[in-house]
Amino acid sequence: MPNTPQLQAVLHAKCPRCRRGNIYAGPMRLAREQKMNEYCPHCGLRFEIEPGYFYAAMYVSYAFNVAEIVTTSILTFYLSGGSESPWLYIGVIFGIVLIMSPFNLRYSRVVLLHWLSPKVKYNPELDR
Numbered sequence: 001m002p003n004t005p006q007l008q009a010v011l012h013a014k015c016p017r018c019r020r021g022n023i024y025a026g027p028m029r030l031a032r033e034q035k036m037n038e039y040c041p042h043c044g045l046r047f048e049i050e051p052g053y054f055y056a057a058m059y060v061s062y063a064f065n066v067a068e069i070v071t072t073s074i075l076t077f078y079l080s081g082g083s084e085s086p087w088l089y090i091g092v093i094f095g096i097v098l099i100m101s102p103f104n105l106r107y108s109r110v111v112l113l114h115w116l117s118p119k120v121k122y123n124p125e126l127d128r
């Protein structure tokens, strides 16, 4: 019986209930071009569990952004030999935040569905 590991399902943006159906209709693209499936194509789970459900993904996205900004700041500090120019940091951080925005949008919703939604439970019966 195939049991898909949760981390694999998260990385491939699969449905949290069956770990088979795709949450997104296509590959990762620019933020506004990413289209989510309304229902899981495998088990029929409605991804937007209640109206406005994905507003909660903003908190996850915020956490991703903070982690990226802190990491970028530390790396910029070391790679620039301890530069004190605020414009260097602002420029690099702005670029990284822009580049990472499609990832943040996609995975903030996937993390919300998989790890922060107690109503959605993995059902191994559907994972086949």
Ligand SMILES: [Zn+2]
Residues within 6 Å of the ligand: 015, 016, 017, 018, 019, 020, 021, 040, 041, 042, 043, 044, 045
């Ligand atoms: Zn499913």
